[in-house]
Amino acid sequence: MKSKAIIWKELLDLSRDKRTLAAMILIPFIGLPAIALLASGLTYAQTTTVYIEVLDKNSTDIARFISSQLISYAKGNGLKVNVTISNTSPTNVYNILLIIPKGFYGNISNINGVGIVYLKSLVGSIQSNEIESLIESVLGQVENNIVVNRVQKLSNISGIKVNTTNFLNPINIFTGYYLPSGKPATTSQVELSFSARLLEFSLFFVANPAIVFMGDSILGEKERKTLETLISTPAPKTTIIVGKMFASIVIGLITAIADSLGVIIYLSMIAQGGLRLTAGLILVTFSVSAMLVIMTAAIITPIVLRSSSLRSAQAMSYLVMMIALAIYFSTLFVDIQRLPRFIEAILLIIPFTHAALAISNYVLGQYLYMIINFIVMIAFTLIGVYISIKAFDSERLIVSK
Amino acid sequence: MLPGVEVPVDNNTHYSIIAEKIYKKIGKKEILKGVDLKIRYGEIHVIAGHNGAGKTTLFRILAGLLKYDSGKLSVLGFDPNKNQHEISKYLGYVPEDSSPYERLTGFENLRVFALIYSNGDEKIAEKFIKRGAEISELTHEDLSRKAGEYSNGMKKRLLIARAIMHNPKLVLLDEPTNGLDVFSAYKIRKLIKTMSSSGTTFVIATHNMSEAEMLADRITFIAYGTILYSGSVKSAIEDFNSVNLEEAFIKAVGEKYEV
Numbered sequence: 340m341k342s343k344a345i346i347w348k349e350l351l352d353l354s355r356d357k358r359t360l361a362a363m364i365l366i367p368f369i370g371l372p373a374i375a376l377l378a379s380g381l382t383y384a385q386t387t388t389v390y391i392e393v394l395d396k397n398s399t400d401i402a403r404f405i406s407s408q409l410i411s412y413a414k415g416n417g418l419k420v421n422v423t424i425s426n427t428s429p430t431n432v433y434n435i436l437l438i439i440p441k442g443f444y445g446n447i448s449n450i451n452g453v454g455i456v457y458l459k460s461l462v463g464s465i466q467s468n469e470i471e472s473l474i475e476s477v478l479g480q481v482e483n484n485i486v487v488n489r490v491q492k493l494s495n496i497s498g499i500k501v502n503t504t505n506f507l508n509p510i511n512i513f514t515g516y517y518l519p520s521g522k523p524a525t526t527s528q529v530e531l532s533f534s535a536r537l538l539e540f541s542l543f544f545v546a547n548p549a550i551v552f553m554g555d556s557i558l559g560e561k562e563r564k565t566l567e568t569l570i571s572t573p574a575p576k577t578t579i580i581v582g583k584m585f586a587s588i589v590i591g592l593i594t595a596i597a598d599s600l601g602v603i604i605y606l607s608m609i610a611q612g613g614l615r616l617t618a619g620l621i622l623v624t625f626s627v628s629a630m631l632v633i634m635t636a637a638i639i640t641p642i643v644l645r646s647s648s649l650r651s652a653q654a655m656s657y658l659v660m661m662i663a664l665a666i667y668f669s670t671l672f673v674d675i676q677r678l679p680r681f682i683e684a685i686l687l688i689i690p691f692t693h694a695a696l697a698i699s700n701y702v703l704g705q706y707l708y709m710i711i712n713f714i715v716m717i718a719f720t721l722i723g724v725y726i727s728i729k730a731f732d733s734e735r736l737i738v739s740k
Numbered sequence: 741m742l743p744g745v746e747v748p749v750d751n752n753t754h755y756s757i758i759a760e761k762i763y764k765k766i767g768k769k770e771i772l773k774g775v776d777l778k779i780r781y782g783e784i785h786v787i788a789g790h791n792g793a794g795k796t797t798l799f800r801i802l803a804g805l806l807k808y809d810s811g812k813l814s815v816l817g818f819d820p821n822k823n824q825h826e827i828s829k830y831l832g833y834v835p836e837d838s839s840p841y842e843r844l845t846g847f848e849n850l851r852v853f854a855l856i857y858s859n860g861d862e863k864i865a866e867k868f869i870k871r872g873a874e875i876s877e878l879t880h881e882d883l884s885r886k887a888g889e890y891s892n893g894m895k896k897r898l899l900i901a902r903a904i905m906h907n908p909k910l911v912l913l914d915e916p917t918n919g920l921d922v923f924s925a926y927k928i929r930k931l932i933k934t935m936s937s938s939g940t941t942f943v944i945a946t947h948n949m950s951e952a953e954m955l956a957d958r959i960t961f962i963a964y965g966t967i968l969y970s971g972s973v974k975s976a977i978e979d980f981n982s983v984n985l986e987e988a989f990i991k992a993v994g995e996k997y998e999v
Contacts, residue, residue, distance in 0.1 A: 572853065
């Protein structure tokens with residue numbers, strides 16, 4: 340029962356380190372949603388200025404149509420736009436210039452004519468790109484109206500009755516999603532798979548605190564000059580390691596929950612339509628997070644034990660964190676299971692991959708694979724603990740500088 | 741004797757520590773060069789030497805934290821290279837430059853080690869804590885404060901109390917009064933004298949010869965990893981034809997090394 344003493348001491352000691360805890364818990368929990376609020380607030384505060392220079396007198400109505408449609412589209416996308424229509428060149432700097440040259444109306448009125456417009460965006464303006472694509476959509480609508488008019492003209496001339504909608508859309512495309520099992524996916528499953536990607540990315544923030552706390556628990560104690568006395572007591576090295584690991588896991592888990600909640604709130608705020616979550620997905624994500632914290636503590640311990648100082652342990656831990664970040668960041672864009680076999684095999688050797696896969700396998704209804712992911716994580720944990728116990732060398736811990 | 745601690749006594753010898761030709765290298769540097777040492781049960785034995793003489797390395801070997809490279813060593817009848825865990829049960833150790841858990845109170849510091857020494861038995865741990873509090877001579881109010889707020893003297897008293905509250909057979913104190921004011925150093929010396937009367941063996945490393953003279957039943961001079969002399973304080977002074985231990989030490993070192 341010596342482990343009771345170690346765990347009690349570690350938890351008490353860590354809980355008294357209020358500054359570190361506050362930095363690890365409150366900053367991501369409050370900071371990330373605050374960043375999202377700030378970013379969306381600033382985005383909303385921006386107004387994109389569009390200048391439509393109409394050099395063709397007959398195209399004024401078209402310019403007005405473009406302007407009203409653009410304002411309506413922008414409003415629908417949460418963007419503000421200010422459109423100026425004039426027949427003279429602009430005297431100020433605008434985000435976007437749309438120039439309708441002389442002869443435009445005449446060209447589009449001719450059945451074989453091609454109207455030309457010039458669309459110019461201000462360099463380096465992110466919002467210009469969004470408004471530019473909206474202008475292209477509005478121009479597409481104008482284009483559609485021109486084609487409909489031309490088809491109707493030809494129909495009248497030829498006497499052939501034409502359904503303009505079918506004429507313009509000869510192929511109907513029905514889209515849908517299906518699961519790896521072959522069954523059709525429901526809308527809810529599609530939305531959940533999107534949420535799962537974001538949750539997989541947030542796993543990085545789950546793994547991180549355990550790395551920090553485990554390093555401090557062993558090498559921080561060495562640097563605070565309390566470790567030598569502790570290892571001279573009858574507490575076995577297994578007890579010391581497991582006790583420290585347990586305490587780091589508890590604090591790491593609390594911190595990880597706060598961190599990942601902060602990330603989820605942040606992602607919900609920046610993701611259009613927010614995150615769709617179900618009780619099952621929350622439960623699986625929580626279980627994966629808990630297992631990930633335990634596994635990370637077990638993996639990082641041998642590295643900490645072989646490091647000569649907290650600084651060198653942090654440097655090595657940074658490498659582990661980068662691997663975790665690479666895996667979880669790539670889950671935003673990459674389907675690990677769809678990669679070429681040899682790349683997938685390499686990724687499966689990395690323990691962090693299985694945490695991400697467990698979530699995606701749950702969402703895709705591949706429960707057996709999800710259980711295998713958990714078993715692999717448990718195996719990595721046990722290997723980490725075994726290596727840690729073998730790597731515990733009191734001489735190295737005391738003498739190395 | 742306190743419950744929970746059964747102290748073994750090696751009946752085959754009067755010595756709690758017997759070291760024969762102990763060698764130890766750390767990196768490329770040879771720290772101990774054939775150390776021979778015998779320390780009797782129940783005595784206060786001072787290992788006196790200059791900084792870098794090998795005292796701390798010797799203590800760490802005695803505590804089983806470092807492994808000696810060659811030679812023979814028995815601590816309380818056990819070989820530290822093979823039985824560190826056995827020795828640790830009957831050992832109290834305060835390394836040089838060690839610190840209590842500064843974010844924990846004095847009582848909490850005592851409780852951590854009391855739970856370890858009592859194997860998690862709360863009742864025995866409570867007795868150890870009570871004894872530790874008495875040994876430390878810190879007030880209840882002080883012990884309820886975080887150790888980080890203590891003076892150096894208070895920290896050292898807490899560390900020593902924490903190391904001996906379970907009534908160990910052997911106590912290793914590495915430079916116990918180093919950096920302390922005269923009052924704190926006096927209190928610690930008094931504490932060691934009191935505790936040794938109950939049969940505990942104290943091995944104390946110091947470079948302070950006045951302190952060695954005040955404390956030691958027997959003394960060992962160590963310099964550059966080699967034992968120069970071992971005997972009573974009185975015989976050391978007489979053998980080196982000196983007025984005090986400091987002069988005896990300087991002569992002992994001077995006989996072997998050019999200093």
